[in-house]
Amino acid sequence: MPKSHSSNLTRFENQLQESLERLLLPEQGILLAVSGGRDSMALLHGVAKLQTASALPQIAAAHLNHGLRGEFGRQDAELVKATCESLNISVVISECDAGQLERASRGSIEEAARIARYEFLQATAEQLGISLIATAHYAADQAETVLHNILRGTGLRGLRGIPERRRLNGSVELIRPMLNIADTAIAEFVQHHSIQFATDASNVDTRFTRNRIRHSLLPQLQRDYNTQVPEALIGLAAQTQDLLESLDVIAEALLTAAILEQTQEFCRLDVIQLRQHPESIVRHALTLLWQQQNWPRRNMSRDHWSRLTAILFGASPTPSMDLPGGVRVELRRNLLAFEYRGNPAN
Numbered sequence: 001m002p003k004s005h006s007s008n009l010t011r012f013e014n015q016l017q018e019s020l021e022r023l024l025l026p027e028q029g030i031l032l033a034v035s036g037g038r039d040s041m042a043l044l045h046g047v048a049k050l051q052t053a054s055a056l057p058q059i060a061a062a063h064l065n066h067g068l069r070g071e072f073g074r075q076d077a078e079l080v081k082a083t084c085e086s087l088n089i090s091v092v093i094s095e096c097d098a099g100q101l102e103r104a105s106r107g108s109i110e111e112a113a114r115i116a117r118y119e120f121l122q123a124t125a126e127q128l129g130i131s132l133i134a135t136a137h138y139a140a141d142q143a144e145t146v147l148h149n150i151l152r153g154t155g156l157r158g159l160r161g162i163p164e165r166r167r168l169n170g171s172v173e174l175i176r177p178m179l180n181i182a183d184t185a186i187a188e189f190v191q192h193h194s195i196q197f198a199t200d201a202s203n204v205d206t207r208f209t210r211n212r213i214r215h216s217l218l219p220q221l222q223r224d225y226n227t228q229v230p231e232a233l234i235g236l237a238a239q240t241q242d243l244l245e246s247l248d249v250i251a252e253a254l255l256t257a258a259i260l261e262q263t264q265e266f267c268r269l270d271v272i273q274l275r276q277h278p279e280s281i282v283r284h285a286l287t288l289l290w291q292q293q294n295w296p297r298r299n300m301s302r303d304h305w306s307r308l309t310a311i312l313f314g315a316s317p318t319p320s321m322d323l324p325g326g327v328r329v330e331l332r333r334n335l336l337a338f339e340y341r342g343n344p345a346n
Helices: 011-023 038-054 070-087 098-104 109-128 139-152 156-160 183-192 209-224 229-258 279-293 302-312
Strands: 030-033 059-065 090-095 132-134 165-167 173-175 259-262 266-270 320-323 327-332 335-340
Touching: 011 038, 011 183, 030 038, 030 109, 038 059, 038 070, 038 183, 059 070, 059 109, 070 090, 090 109, 109 132, 139 156, 139 209, 139 229, 156 229, 209 229, 229 259, 229 266, 229 279, 279 302, 302 320, 302 327
Parallel strands: 030 059, 030 132, 059 090, 132 173
Antiparallel strands: 165 173, 259 266, 266 335, 320 327, 327 335
């Protein structure tokens, strides 16, 4: 991606350009996830300006109306459509069936909406032949996510927060080029260019845990304990990411040596190979296995991982257990066998 003249760019545009230069390969297209809110509209306008100045490759946008906000949701879609047309960027817009989404939520409409959004983005990227999807998560989102994970109880992967890039499947990867950009830089850019954006009232609805963290807990921590709490959380995420990258190299080598048989539904591991390593490394390798297998991890707590390694090292009163997400594990002499039986509500 050729450089623009940085003196002609705002702080936001310079930071966005630096991120895209690091995350994009030459001639690689990008699909922008645009909700219509301030941050995604900043991403849309920022990429459009960089495309004009630097001849970015194929750019497209995608918007999903979850169907939960009636006329307001349709207005958001119209805003995204009109803005993309004015910027000469192609856009794909779709709408969910709100009733179907609520039935699939199992008590968490936020999670159901998130899953629907990423399924739509992935399918759209594949349809357009684009290998990268960009979302507008920014620095404050990272701080909130790390704090949220700490409150729920988390391991290292939770302390990492939102990864800057994540593979969705063999052909599509998710990137977050605004993850290191502060709220002030986004606000300045939006104000400087008089960018129109939609306001979603659900973003201040304190029934949602993330909103309580954003509007109540984080401000209280900054006011009463440390004004630099968001920066501290973001720094913690960055340090954890560095550590995880090193651990992943070790864990991948361990899994390569230990896996005897592997399909989507079954996995057999060599216990002798695993027991040659510290329990903490083995536990990390097992979390990596879950990631590779794309098995549900949402409800896997630290206690579950500990009980799993206890079975492996012979410290459990029982040689088998059923885990959240539909995975069963059983120790059979020198074999640790996993079977994925689907994704029940637990």
